[in-house]
Each structure stands twice: as C-alpha cells, then as structure tokens.
Amino acid sequence: MKQLLLGNHAVARGAYEAGCAFVSSYPGTPSTEVTEYISQFSEVYSEWAPNEKVAMEAALGASIGGARSLTAMKHVGLNVAADPLFTASYTGVNGGMVIVVADDPGMHSSQNEQDSRHYAIGAKLLMLEPSDSKECLEFTKAAFELSEKFDTPVFLRLSTRISHSQSKVELSPWQQVALREYTKNPAKYVMMPGNAKGRHVVVEERQQKLAAWSEYCDLNQITWGDRSIGIITSGAAYQYAKEALPNASFLKLGVVNPLPSRLITEFARQVETLYVIEELDPVIEQHCKALGLAVKGKECFSLLGEYSQRTIAKGILGKEAQSVSLSEPLPVRPPAMCPGCPHRGMFYTLHKMGLTVFGDIGCYTLGATPPLSAMDTTVCMGASISAMHGFQKARGQESAGKSVAVIGDSTFIHSGITGLIDITYNKGISTVIVSDNSITGMTGHQDNPTTGKTITGEPTYQVSIEAVCQAAGVKRVTVVDPNDLPRLEQVLTTELAIAEPSVIITRRPCILLKGVQKHPPYRIDKDQCKGCRACMKLGCPAIVWGADKKAAIDSTLCVGCDLCTQMCAFGAIHPQEEKQA
Amino acid sequence: MSKGKNIMIVGVGGQGTLLASRVLGNLLVEEGWDVKVSEVHGMSQRGGSVVTYVKYGESVASPVIEQGEADYILAFELLEAARFLPYLKTDGTLIASTQKIAPMPVITGASPYPENLEEKIVATGCDAKLLDVLSLAQQAGSPKAANVVLLGVLSKQMDIAQERWLAVLERTVPPKFIELNKKAFALGRAL
Incomplete structure (x- = not known):
C-alpha cells in the first residue's frame, strides 16, 4: 500500500531498507528529519554528532569497519565536513557510504544559498538527485549499491522542497546486510603523500568509470514529447518544468555528477531549442556549453532563490498569472522569538546596554530583529566567538568592554569551543554568553551533548559547559537566569569591566520544550x-x-x-x- | 491534471497548519488520488507567516501552488488570508478565520494592522467565507482546535463523505484529543 512520506523520511526509509547500520549527523534544516526518522528503527544505530565533520568521519569509520553508513547535513554543514570529504574520496569505502546533503534555495532557514554540486565536482564523487519522495527512497538504496560497486562515498543531493514535501511511496521490508570483513590496508586508508599519490590515480580512474556508467544508467531518463522544446533538468526543478510544460521533451538527470556527456549531446541533437532548468548555479548549463551545445539557461531563469512552475512558464512562454489581490501593501510577518523565549530577556539587556553583539546560528539569531535589534554580525556556526576575538584585537582592549559574543549550547559544542581557546591562548579578555536553553532549538528540539540524552532519549554523560570553559582556561564562569533582568545586567557589567576572559551562561530551558512549566497568562x-x-x-x-x-x-x-x-x-x-x- | 484540486493552508507559525495538511493529505491518498503536500520547517515556523500546499489529482508534478492556482485557501489568520489572496484562482474559494494576530512590525508600531480587512477582501469580488473560527474552537474546548474547525468548513466543499474525514482525523490526532477534535470538526461542518 502506498503512503505519503516526507522526502527526508523516504531517504531514512531507503537507508533502513538498504540495511544501513550506522548513521551519524548534526541537525540542520532542511536535512534534520532524515536522521530523526532513522532513529526510530531499532535495527539501525544512529547518533547526533557534535558537528558535521565528526559525523562524516564517524560514518567513514563505520564504512571502513564494514558497515553501510550514512551522514545527513544541510548545505553549509558540508562546509564543516569538507575536510574529511575530500580525502574520503581518496580512501573510498568498505561498506557503502552515503552522504545526504540538503540545499536550501530560497534560504527558508539558512545563511546562504550555496550549491553543493560544486562539492561533488571538487571531491570527484558520484552525486544523485531525486525529484520526489519515491525517488528519495529508491535513489538512497541505489546509492548504497553504487558506493560499494565503485568503492566511493556517494552523495544524495536534496533541496528544501524535496526534503519537506510529502508524496507517495511504496515500502519494502528491511534487508539485513552482513558486516563486511575489515582488512588492514594502509595503502588505501592511510593518506600520507606516498599512499595518497597512488589513490589519486584510483580516483581519476573511478571518475572515468562513473562517467561511462552514467551514460547508460536508468537514473537518467529521456521522455520524448514535443521536440520543439527540449529540457534538461533534475530534482525539484524537474517537477516545476513538468507542470509548466507537460508536453515538452525531457532529459531528467538523476545523476548530477558526473554528467553524461554523450546522453546530453544525443538529446540536444534531437530538439529544436534546448533549455537547462536548474536551481542555483549553472552547473549543467556550463557543462552543455563546454560540450559546444547551444543552450538557454540562466539567461531565462534566475541564479537566485527557488523556482516554481510559474517562473518556468514565464521564462519560456512569457505567461503571467491571473489573480486578485488587495491594492494596499500589507505588513510583513517575519519569524519572531516565541512568547516566553529565554533568549528575549538576554537580548533586551544587550540592547539596553548598547553593546556590540557577535551572534551565531540558532533561534537566537532572531535577536537581530526589531525591536531587540541586538546583533551586529552572524556568519556561520561558531563564528560569534572567533569573530569577536578578531574584532577586539583589531580595535584594541577598550572594545572588549563593549562587545560580547552570543552562542547557543549546541552551537558552542559544535564549533564554539575552539574559538574560546583562541581567546584564552592569545591573551584575549572577551566576554562570551552561552545561551543555554537545554536543547538544539531551531531545528526542532534535538538532544545534544549538553542535554544528557542521546538521540533516542536514553540518559548519557552530560557534558558540562562550565567545565569545558574552565578547562579551556576561562576562570570566570557565571550562570544566570536570563529572565532575572537586574542580575543579568549586573553580571554583564562586572564581566565586561574585568580584563580577563569570561563566560556567562544564561540558562533557562526553551519554553516549547516538553515538561517546561508554563504559567497562566x-x-x-x-x-x-x-x-x-x-x-x-x-x-x-x-x-x-x-x-x-x-x-x-x-x-x-x-x-x-x-x-x-x-x-x-x-x-x-x-x-x-x-x-x- | 483532471478533477484534482489545489489547496493552500496559510497561517502563523504555531497555529497547527501542519496537522491540517497531514489530515488532508492522508485522506486524499486513501481516496485514491496522487497527492503532494509541501510544508515549512525550521526558522519560518517561529511565529512567521507559514504556508502549506496540498495538491491532488491523477498525477501531481510540482509540490507548490503559485499565484492564481489555488482552488481553496484555508487561512488561519486574517492578515495571512489577505497576503495569500493572489494565490487564489479567480473562481476559487477563500475560507478564513477572522482571528487577528499582530505581526512584529505591528507590535513595534512600525506599521498598523490593516483596517477593515474583511471588507477589503470581500470587495475584491472573490468567493470569501470569513468566519469566527476561534469562537467555535473555544466552544469545542480549545482555541487550538481552530485548524480542525476550518477542516470541517472545507469538508462541506469537497466530495468526500464525512465518515472518511472523521476516520482519518481519529488516526492523526492524539487519542485524548479525539472527542474535542470531532466536536470542532462538526461545528465547522455545520457552518
């Protein structure tokens, strides 16, 4: 019986059905539900890692150990994991290894709109791209097979619309896959120059084999229709194009790296006008142009944001929508901190004190919006602490008394600790606020090393933020309830005035967290x-x-x-x- | 795509739009349609303007609904109803709660909540059902049941038997809220 499944859940289901035995990820919209859903299957070991780099290394280790493994992350998470990624391409795998990466065209919940296909090209890895939940499930299973067949980690590229749309899938039972034998093989797994030189040869040979394979694999499909318009596309863009131009001819690419040059050329030859429809960067378009093909792409469609059937109908047919609307402009409704949010009192105080605030990634980035308006920078996970350090070194000691970094509990563990060590090691005197709401909030309440619970809710060792800060060399660590406004202001005044590093932990659980007591209005x-x-x-x-x-x-x-x-x-x-x- | 419909569910993050789309999606699958439901997760959910698309037909390609394509818009809040009105087909139907939730620019005083929105929506000439859904939800037992009241209103417009709706609703909501939600559904359907 067919049922509706979220794209991310279908990926998880595919991994389960393929006998994946190990999953390690760090949450990140729009990828989070892949790992959350997998954690419900007792046959699969799953975990939240402290960050994406650790997750990818753990998944690689599990693969070398002979298990089928998976790691899932958002596009910017892949930046964090890029170091092991490029060399995992050299080592190859033992058990199949799948890297799920979810891009966010339109930036529904991200700080940039980067296109992760560049990573597949750069790291010379096979990348598959499904266009609905059915394909999410099937491509994930295929990815494990291909990983083992070609001895390579395999990318599965998603986008917000694919990850967070539900469509029909058919489920199959779990397949038990035996742990492969592990054989010591330093030439393959110890990537020092002498060995890596040999492996680079293997990578280039594999590229050739993958390119040849992609010409004939059934993940790429041609549907002939009206040959006056030929469209090469993949992923969500395929669905938009199919709806806008149901009668056109399509080359739908399930393999987005390496691209099948012969197949593309054959298709191009048989259509009058060739369009490439791809969200974000002109990756397929440039490949076509390098093949000498006349193709229309970004001259008709934007480099920015998400597409839809309307943008495609407009780009190709010049068709406009018919609709009614009010003539007056309406006030926008941006996201806001929830009533009772523990971050509110902290940002109110920072605003009141007129401080320069180096922000980070989480719900608390909303502290930048009016009327709190208490954030000067937000760049990436962990950048609050290290960017503040650089700012203060550049502007002198006096600036240290007028600026703070704000970072959440999960983000601190993810990549804030190294920034803090930069401060203590290099004689900084900064004040860092760790806003500890006892959960990874923005992505929908995932446990992390500071919550004392694993992904399945089992009790585990609870990393103490205080102890970590002290071990990093911060002698002044104060815990404050952010809803106690007078005390918070007093502690901030004290710590900013003192010429040594300090950490203020503002501790109060997320108001949406189960079990947190709400009071009468x-x-x-x-x-x-x-x-x-x-x-x-x-x-x-x-x-x-x-x-x-x-x-x-x-x-x-x-x-x-x-x-x-x-x-x-x-x-x-x-x-x-x-x-x- | 013959006989299929495009339904948009719009509201403010936290109002329970996801539950409404899941009930609708599961129901339509059971009725034998191809269905796509597109949701919003992550940052936008935090009190922001949220939109969910439910599309069904013999075969559905794109999971999103664009301007001028919605047969129905189910709006949980009045300003959001006005915001997404351009997505309604010229012969589509807007079903909206008259509940007002002030967005941050209104709270900070940067702009007023638009006046006489109900009249302005009606004046566009669209088929608009503007209803005091919140009172009915409270009557059913909780303001949080507004989503199910709206589903009750929608159910009258669609050619699916009431028992089928209730069966899916029962399987989707937690057991202790079944009676409350059935009551909310009935109140909406009776409108």
Whole structure:
C-alpha cells in the first residue's frame, strides 16, 4: 500500500531498507528529519554528532569497519565536513557510504544559498538527485549499491522542497546486510603523500568509470514529447518544468555528477531549442556549453532563490498569472522569538546596554530583529566567538568592554569551543554568553551533548559547559537566569569591566520544550497602564498595542514568563488569576 | 491534471497548519488520488507567516501552488488570508478565520494592522467565507482546535463523505484529543 512520506523520511526509509547500520549527523534544516526518522528503527544505530565533520568521519569509520553508513547535513554543514570529504574520496569505502546533503534555495532557514554540486565536482564523487519522495527512497538504496560497486562515498543531493514535501511511496521490508570483513590496508586508508599519490590515480580512474556508467544508467531518463522544446533538468526543478510544460521533451538527470556527456549531446541533437532548468548555479548549463551545445539557461531563469512552475512558464512562454489581490501593501510577518523565549530577556539587556553583539546560528539569531535589534554580525556556526576575538584585537582592549559574543549550547559544542581557546591562548579578555536553553532549538528540539540524552532519549554523560570553559582556561564562569533582568545586567557589567576572559551562561530551558512549566497568562490593567510602551521593547508577540494607546496581553499566546512585569514601572501587569485590590 | 484540486493552508507559525495538511493529505491518498503536500520547517515556523500546499489529482508534478492556482485557501489568520489572496484562482474559494494576530512590525508600531480587512477582501469580488473560527474552537474546548474547525468548513466543499474525514482525523490526532477534535470538526461542518 502506498503512503505519503516526507522526502527526508523516504531517504531514512531507503537507508533502513538498504540495511544501513550506522548513521551519524548534526541537525540542520532542511536535512534534520532524515536522521530523526532513522532513529526510530531499532535495527539501525544512529547518533547526533557534535558537528558535521565528526559525523562524516564517524560514518567513514563505520564504512571502513564494514558497515553501510550514512551522514545527513544541510548545505553549509558540508562546509564543516569538507575536510574529511575530500580525502574520503581518496580512501573510498568498505561498506557503502552515503552522504545526504540538503540545499536550501530560497534560504527558508539558512545563511546562504550555496550549491553543493560544486562539492561533488571538487571531491570527484558520484552525486544523485531525486525529484520526489519515491525517488528519495529508491535513489538512497541505489546509492548504497553504487558506493560499494565503485568503492566511493556517494552523495544524495536534496533541496528544501524535496526534503519537506510529502508524496507517495511504496515500502519494502528491511534487508539485513552482513558486516563486511575489515582488512588492514594502509595503502588505501592511510593518506600520507606516498599512499595518497597512488589513490589519486584510483580516483581519476573511478571518475572515468562513473562517467561511462552514467551514460547508460536508468537514473537518467529521456521522455520524448514535443521536440520543439527540449529540457534538461533534475530534482525539484524537474517537477516545476513538468507542470509548466507537460508536453515538452525531457532529459531528467538523476545523476548530477558526473554528467553524461554523450546522453546530453544525443538529446540536444534531437530538439529544436534546448533549455537547462536548474536551481542555483549553472552547473549543467556550463557543462552543455563546454560540450559546444547551444543552450538557454540562466539567461531565462534566475541564479537566485527557488523556482516554481510559474517562473518556468514565464521564462519560456512569457505567461503571467491571473489573480486578485488587495491594492494596499500589507505588513510583513517575519519569524519572531516565541512568547516566553529565554533568549528575549538576554537580548533586551544587550540592547539596553548598547553593546556590540557577535551572534551565531540558532533561534537566537532572531535577536537581530526589531525591536531587540541586538546583533551586529552572524556568519556561520561558531563564528560569534572567533569573530569577536578578531574584532577586539583589531580595535584594541577598550572594545572588549563593549562587545560580547552570543552562542547557543549546541552551537558552542559544535564549533564554539575552539574559538574560546583562541581567546584564552592569545591573551584575549572577551566576554562570551552561552545561551543555554537545554536543547538544539531551531531545528526542532534535538538532544545534544549538553542535554544528557542521546538521540533516542536514553540518559548519557552530560557534558558540562562550565567545565569545558574552565578547562579551556576561562576562570570566570557565571550562570544566570536570563529572565532575572537586574542580575543579568549586573553580571554583564562586572564581566565586561574585568580584563580577563569570561563566560556567562544564561540558562533557562526553551519554553516549547516538553515538561517546561508554563504559567497562566498575565493581563494588563487598563487603569494602571500609562501607555509608556516599556513592555513593548521586549518584542513579545503576546503583547499588543491597542487603539486606546495602551498595551494588552493576548491570553492565547502568553505563557506567563513574567518578563514584562519587570518592565512595567506602574505595576499594571498582573497574573490573570490575581484579583485586583 | 483532471478533477484534482489545489489547496493552500496559510497561517502563523504555531497555529497547527501542519496537522491540517497531514489530515488532508492522508485522506486524499486513501481516496485514491496522487497527492503532494509541501510544508515549512525550521526558522519560518517561529511565529512567521507559514504556508502549506496540498495538491491532488491523477498525477501531481510540482509540490507548490503559485499565484492564481489555488482552488481553496484555508487561512488561519486574517492578515495571512489577505497576503495569500493572489494565490487564489479567480473562481476559487477563500475560507478564513477572522482571528487577528499582530505581526512584529505591528507590535513595534512600525506599521498598523490593516483596517477593515474583511471588507477589503470581500470587495475584491472573490468567493470569501470569513468566519469566527476561534469562537467555535473555544466552544469545542480549545482555541487550538481552530485548524480542525476550518477542516470541517472545507469538508462541506469537497466530495468526500464525512465518515472518511472523521476516520482519518481519529488516526492523526492524539487519542485524548479525539472527542474535542470531532466536536470542532462538526461545528465547522455545520457552518
């Protein structure tokens, strides 16, 4: 029986059915659900690793040990894992190894729009790209087979739309795959120059074999239709093109590296106008042009963002949509920190103190948005601490008293620790805030080494952020409740004034976390409210400004965190059940 | 794509749009259609404007719905209904809750919540059903059941038996909320 499955779940199901025995990943939208879903299968060992580099190395180790292994990450996670990636191409595998990478065209939840196909080209690896959940499942299974056949890690490239769309799949049972024998083989697995030179030859030979194979494999498919328009495409773009131009001729590529030159040339010869439709960079288009083919690509379609059937209909047919709309501009609705979010009080305080704030990647990046507006930079995982260090060294000691880094608990473990060591080792005097909400929040509540639980919820060793900071050489480590605004400000003032490295851990669990107590909603007494807008400075979605020029609390949203009562100088905000005297 | 329909579910992150799309998606699969459901995860979910696409037909290619392509828009919030109105087919139907949730620019005072939105939506001439869904959800037992009230309203528009809807609903929501959700569905369907 066919059922609806999320693309990411279909990848997980494919890995399970293929007898994958080891999965290690770090969460990252839009890839997270691959590993989350796999963790439900008791036949497969799965784990959250501290970061993508560790995850990929662990997956490679499992593969060398003879197991089928998988690691899943978002596009920018692959940057972190790039070091083992390029050399894993040289070592090859023992058990099949699949690297799932999910791009984010349109940047639904990312800091850039990089195209991970460049990594497949750079590392000389086979890359498959499914276009729906059915293919997610089938291609994942094929990827394990191909990995073992060609002795190479194999990429499975997803995009947000493929990862987070549900479509029909047919399930098959779990297949047990025996652990392959491990034989010591330094020439293959010890990549020092003498051995690596030999392996580079193997990589180039493998490239030739893969290119020859991709010409005839059934993952690439031609569907002949009207030959006046021929379209070469892959992934989500295929589905958009198919909907916009159902009668055109298609070469749908399931293998996006190496590209099948002969097949592409044959297809091009038999159509009048050749289009390449690919999101992000013109990878296929440039390949076609290098083959000397006349092709239309980025001259019709954007380098930016996500495509749709409409952008394609417009690019090829010049067709515009018919629709109704309101004539006036509407206010935007950007994401915001939740009511009761423990990050709010911290960012309010940083804004109030006028500090330069080096931010990081997580829900708390929303601290950059108005009215909190308390962030000066956000670059990548871990960059808060190290960028602040560079900034302070460049601008002198005085700047250290006016700037802080803010990093979450999971991000700190991911890649903040090395930045902290840069500070202590190089005589920095910076103040770092580790905003510990006891979970990896933005990606949807995954456990991490500081939560004391594994991916399956089993209790495990809980890494102490305090102890890590102390071991890195930070003598001044203070833990503060970020909802205690006076104490937070006092601790910040103290630590910024002192000429040595310090860490402030603002500790309060994510309000959405299961088991975190919510309180009855608060209300604002209209007679006591003077309309001073002090509570509005928190940017809490539950506090609204009324037509009567007074604040009001939306009782369906308020969780009674008590932050706003600390803002009100007139005592106008009360717990709902508290009767007025 | 014959006989199929495009349904958009729009609202504010945290309003339960994902549950509505899952009920709808599973139901349509059981009815024998090809179905694609496209969701929003990650950062946008944090109180931002969220949209889910549900498409069904004999064969569905693209998982997304574009401007002028939606047969139905199920809106959980009034401003979001207005925002996504251009996605409605000229002969499509908008089913919207009149609930208002202030977005951050309104909260900070950078811009007002648009006035008379209901009248303005009706004035576009589209087929709009603007309903006090929140009161019905509260009547059913929880404001969180607004999503299921809206499904009840939608169910009257579609050619699928009520028992089929209820069967899927029962399998999708946690056991302790089944009665509440059945009540919410019935209230929506009775509108």
